[in-house]
Amino acid sequence: MRYDTITKYLREHRIISRWTTFNNSFQSALAIPEKYDDAKAAEALSILGQQVDDELECVYCGAPAATWDHLYNNVVEGRFSGYGNRMFNLVPACRTCNERKGAKHWRKFLEEERRTDLEARITVLTNFEARSNRERLGWKEISAEMPDLANKYDQLQTDLRTLLSKLDKTAQQIRERIRGRTVSA
Numbered sequence: 001m002r003y004d005t006i007t008k009y010l011r012e013h014r015i016i017s018r019w020t021t022f023n024n025s026f027q028s029a030l031a032i033p034e035k036y037d038d039a040k041a042a043e044a045l046s047i048l049g050q051q052v053d054d055e056l057e058c059v060y061c062g063a064p065a066a067t068w069d070h071l072y073n074n075v076v077e078g079r080f081s082g083y084g085n086r087m088f089n090l091v092p093a094c095r096t097c098n099e100r101k102g103a104k105h106w107r108k109f110l111e112e113e114r115r116t117d118l119e120a121r122i123t124v125l126t127n128f129e130a131r132s133n134r135e136r137l138g139w140k141e142i143s144a145e146m147p148d149l150a151n152k153y154d155q156l157q158t159d160l161r162t163l164l165s166k167l168d169k170t171a172q173q174i175r176e177r178i179r180g181r182t183v184s185a
Contacts, residue, residue, distance in 0.1 A: 015164045026157055027075040031084025040087045047128045048091065056092035059125060060110060065092030071106050071132065082138025088131050
């Protein structure tokens with residue numbers, strides 16, 4: 001790390017600038033938690049060409065896995081994707097691939113990596129994806145099936161965003177009043 005990276009911490013912060021973090025929490029809260037099931041875990045790993053008793057490998061590069069990656073992000077285009085933290089949406093990954101993939105679609109990520117075994121990895125993940133899609137219920141389906149609750153959820157988020165903006169304005173007023181009172185201001 002370089003010393004000048006400290007400047008990131010020395011700037012004015014706004015609550016509303018963290019809206020993406022808030023929104024991801026709102027959308028992820030819609031995900032139904034899944035109870036662990038040995039048979040389902042074995043099925044998932046089998047589709048991925050791995051075994052429950054072996055050390056897991058990154059599905060993207062084959063390196064030793066260190067974490068779990070969401071094949072599909074919980075939030076896509078600001079809305080709950082329907083995949084969530086489900087057995088058939090979590091894949092073993094190395095930290096490097098997990099971080100580099102970020103919010104990208106898994107296929108785009110793999111194609112950008114230009115791996116020699118690209119087609120084989122795409123085939124495996126396509127089969128896994130087909131199984132995953134059977135359990136998906138995203139925002140589109142939720143809002144179609146229960147529009148009253150979906151509208152209420154949206155309105156509450158809008159209300160919260162308005163309150164966060166008001167908090168930012170009040171924080172700015174406080175900063176303006178205390179500016180000059182601190183030693184290093």
